[in-house]
Amino acid sequence: MLISMSQLGSDFTLGEGIDMLRGQGVIIEALGADRLLIGGRLAKIYLRHTVPSPAQIASLKTAVSLYVIPKITPGLRVLASRDSRLGLIALRTGEIWLHGACLTTGTQSANTDLKRPAIKFPWVRFGLLRSLALRSTPRSQAQLAQELGVSQPAVSAALSSLREIVHKTKGGWVANSFRSVTDEFLLNYPGPGGIRRHWFSLDPIMTQGARIAQNRPRALISGDLAADQLAPWKTPRTGVVYSPSELGLGELGFAESDPVAGTLIEVIPGDPTVWTLSKALGHTRLADALLIAYDLDNSKGADSREAVSTLLAELEKRRDSNGS
Template identity: 25%
Template sequence: MLITEPWTTIADRLGLVATAPPEGSDADVVLAGADWPSTAYRTKTFPAPIRPATVHAHAASARERGIWLLLVVPSASAGVRKAALEENVSLLIVPGSPGSHVRGSLLSPAGRRDLADPTAATEPSRRPGRIPWATYALAFELLEAPKTSQRVLAGRIGVTQPRISQALQDLGDAVHRTPTGWEVRSPDYLADWVLARYPWQPRIATSWLTLDPPVTAAQRATAHLREGGIEHAVGGDVAADSIAPWARPSSTWIWTAVPVDLQEIEATPTTADAANLFLAVPDDPYLLRSADRPKNGYPVLSPWRVWIDLAHQGHDDAADALRRHLTTRRGPA
């Protein structure tokens, strides 16, 4: 493995320059660039693939030092990549074979940047480019209200009617036009379409341990976020329980506009497997806009977005129960 290769790639593809850390620092390298604050990283390079447990162990050590962690590996399983995202650990995949490309993600206080494989853009695909966020927003709106006019959809999502027309084309056979507007052919078909394609993974997620039960933790955390003027909405099984009670919530999941320190409400930062409260910053610009904001109580994601939370978090039984409830309901509550 060429240890110098990641830093050259980072400079070429992300415009980030690697420099030496201050003398006496626990860090090994400092990365800085446009829109990327000077961030010091503790690096660890592995000559062979690692396990998720290794990511968690090194992340805990880095947290004790109060420093960002960057792991360099020759390959990474889905479990390792998931563990790195859960721990807010930067992960660079540097294969040893000639002609291979550096991939992975870098995290800093400014957020996350991905090093995609440059060859991926040249590989043939069934559709050009990624699906726009507005198309997913439209899909969620149609799941909530299967029979809706194009004008109403544009107003709810906050885009122009021509943009809605383009998004409807993206949905293909999942929808069809009627004399009164657009209608979902099958909620199950559209739900499966969203589940297979929607890029749910948060940009950044932090995990916390509290002594409160999930609903109380949600109340305290959202009150703190509201006082700070931070846009947010509750998802996961706490939100699901408020929509269609099925099983006692086991954790609290809150989407926020920015990362927030919850130590002021006596929450303790911890690893994802030990946490019962999670804060996540979405890549989807429509997610927080679509939340229901009651006069009393905390904001909650729309029901079908809550279902996506459950499905991607592995709460399969709760997700199936909520989906059956929403499919049977066939429209807004």
């Protein structure tokens, strides 16, 4: 089965494939979680754990269809050499084909134990966990569906999978407790998927965040930067920004970096509830608070866990005091 990048539960394979392309000097602009602009041509990226068939390749409509796969077969290699619309990135061998040409020698990659990707990721389930954690007001399935921008049957199926920690009241669905849903989310959410880039700046991290907020109004701030506004505890070291497409951070004085040295992570998420839930909560600058807690929990620093506990305590207090 074919899956787009926006359905992935992990961004490791995705990031590695894009890094391999950039390592060959290919100029890439991300237009979304599964769409790129490569040399002025629109490309849609697909991740597969098996080789795509000729029929599947022939049915693709975009100017460039880029497959991220474990390895390239001789048959695929011939197709890629004849059809400039077909792009291939082999994670296990390092071989890359783009615009009808091989960009590499196909040397062995360090990633020799590539795991099979998930076919479908339950974004609705994790969106519900965040929504029910942040609002104690009972809501119907229709209201929850509208809030997350999904169908009511999708909400119904997700609620069924959460029946041990949520229940239905006369007024609608609620969490059994704040901690039951926050624990479930923080323990099992594998991240928003999509495209991730690391950036570096010598400026203080709060200055970096303010610069982005001032110049990139479509960005949602998360991680250390956002947590410091909700429940200050740790000294912010890194920030996370979500955007529907690339923000052009190089124009704001940032330099692209590796994950170790980076001070800012730019994410074009595959999880659509990043946007729908933030909008439903009335947020224009910050991600929803439980996503902030997730990013804070995965940030640098030994005091991150204590900061998460402080943030959760503040969120629970607000939830209990105003019912939303």
